[in-house]
Amino acid sequence: MNILIVDDEPIFREWFQMTVAKLGGSYHIAGESANGLEALQFCRDHAVDLVVTDVKMPGMNGIELIQNLKQELPRIRSVIFSSYNEFQFAAEALKFGASEYILKAEITLQGLSEVLGKIETDMELDHSKLVEINSLRNLLNQNQLALRTVYLRELLLGGQQEITDFHKKMELFDIVLTEKNMTILALGVLPSSEPKIKEEDLRQLAVTNIVNETLLNEAGNGCSFQYEDHVYMLMVNIRSSSMKSQRESLLLVASRVMENLRKYIGVQCAIGISTTYSQLTFMPEQAREALEALQLPLFYEDRSIVYAQSTGGAASTELIPVPDTFHRFLESGQLGQASAACREFLDTMAKHHTLSAKQARAVVLELTYAMVNKARSYQVPASKLDLLYSEAHMEVVQLTTFLQLRDWTLRMVDMIVNWIESYRRKYGEAVQGACDFIQSRFTEELTLQQVAEQVHLSRNYFSELFKKETGTNFNEYLMQVRLEHAMQLLRTRPLKVSEVAERVGYANASYFIKLFRKYTGSSPHDYMESYQGSKHR
Known part of the structure; x- marks a missing residue:
């Protein structure tokens, strides 16, 4: 005291x-x-x-x-x-x-002690009462906020009772909002944020408080609530004026919201804006528009504002870019260049926001599966590759931003390159060049003479050297490469056996079946069926 x-x-x-x-x-x-x-x-x-x-x-x-x-x-x-x-x-x-x-x-000393002791006791009692009052006040506020959030969420889902009770609920929750000129904004918190408030509950409350205050200051109305993890929905009435169009006013409000969140609590965000309607029955459609508009900047972690009508910039399914340079280097066995081409391709996609989240996931899986297939031809153990192949899709769908996808893909590519370098046979320059040439041209009618000329050796000398270093002759090695690729096709695509034979360089399907059975112990059809069956179990 x-x-x-x-x-x-x-x-x-x-x-x-x-x-x-x-x-x-x-x-x-x-x-x-x-x-x-x-x-x-x-x-x-x-x-x-x-x-x-x-x-x-x-x-x-x-x-x-x-x-x-x-x-x-x-x-x-x-x-x-x-x-x-x-x-x-x-x-x-x-x-x-x-x-x-x-x-x-x-x-007296005793009397003074009693007086001070009594005052100290009264102070402690007042403090405990104050703590209790604040606790009750916080509890009431939390309950009010929870009820408000439940109502607003149901309103966005198009609940008929919620629409009927709109004016009554706005008054009850002390929200300044009407159905006229209603716009929905979806605000997504970017993973790159460095928030000043570390406690999740306090940070969520701070976000809604700052957003609500900004809406009132800038538009004179509006409210917000947490819709899902890291996503908030904002409702505001914006009218055009003699000074600004409705779109300009919306842009100003959204910009101020973003700036205040960054300034006061270190939260970086992106915002998607719906079209404006004056009927509450359109709110589910507005919410869908705002969330769809938010998807691209949220995925690419881009601190931007996107209108619903401007979200058509993502590539359509037909326009998904193909990493041709990557595939070319990979087929020719130039793994370092393939890895670099993969990185360059992903960086280009990040820069131009080329793909939607779904499309980007499909592309990175294509890159990864191509690396796995290449690793099989270098005798990397199937146990490693099959595990990676089966788990890749599950891991990719859990990644929410392009940066996460990019880092995951580059990590997979580097890991597979290391596996290949560890398991690939170390041959002399001529034999290694011949192997790489076969890997890139195995679908053609290759002959021993062609490959020998490719590495500038005589036919007989190359044949002896190839057998000495690889342990197998040219025809057997070519057959192994073709059959390994055939196995991969049968595992991944529902093709006819004749189509698979043709794709790996065999014009005669019967001859292909005979070789395949001898190499694997089962027919191509049985092999495909067993793999597809285990895949869906």
Whole structure:
């Protein structure tokens, strides 16, 4: 307890300090003053819990001091120690809030201890009551907010009862909003945010408070609520004016919302804006429009504002770009260049926002599966590749931003390149060049003579060298490459056996079936059926 002594007699002030020191405990003399004016200023500038004051002092007496404290700093308690045993002084002191009126001549150590102890107990009781009141107030506010959120969410879903009760609910929840010129905005918090408030619940409350205050300041109406994790829905009435069009006014409001969230709590966001209607029955459609408009900037983590009618910029299914350079390097066995081409392709997509989230996931899976297929031809263990192949889709669908997809894809590509480098056979330059050439041209009618000429060796010398370094002859190696690719096609695509044979370089389907059965122990059809069956179990 911080105590201020106010008396024009230095002897009393010194005595009181000595007496309080004898009591010990939590009592602390914060300062002393010779009159009421000094004491009032001290209380304004310092933390004081109790003022012990005389009555008659120059400038401002003790009664006036208590009266001023009650008006300015009502939390500070006061006790009067006086030499005057007059009822008038005591009555006035108690009237203006003094806790006690005690004659100086009657003060004892025990009596002072009892007075201070009683005041301290009262202070603790008041504090506990204040905590309880604040707790109840917070609980009521939370319940009010929860009811408000439930109603607004149902309103966006098109609930008939919610539409009927709109005006009544706006009044109940103290929301300034009408059905005229209603626009829905979807606000998404970007993962790149560095929020100043770390507690999730407090941060969510801060977002809605800042958004609501901004809407009222900029538009004179509106409200917001948390729709789902990291997504908030805003409702606002915007009209055109002589100075601004409706679209310009919406853009200004959305910009101010984004700037205030960034400025005050470090939250970066994107906003999707619906078309404007004047009927509540259109709200489900408006919510869908705003959320769809939000998808692209949220996926690419782009701090931007997008209108519903301008979301057609994403590539259509027919216009999905194909990473031709990547595939060309991969087919020729130039893994380092393929990895670099993959990175460049993804960076280009990130820069131009080329694809929707669904399309981007399809593309990165294509890149990953192409790497897996290439790794099979280099004798990377099937156990590793099959596990990656089966889990890739499940992992990709859980990634919510393009940056996450990009990082995941590059990590997969680097990992597979490392596997290939670890397991690929280390041949001499001529044989390795021949293997890479076969990998890139296996669908053609390759001959030993063609490949030997490709690496600038005679036919006989190349045949002996190839058998020596690879452990197999040219025809057997070509067959293995073709059949490994055939197995991959049968695992991934519902093709006819004759189509698979043709795609891997065999014009005679019967001959292909014979080779496939000898290589794998089962027919192409049975192999495809067993794989597709296990895939859907």
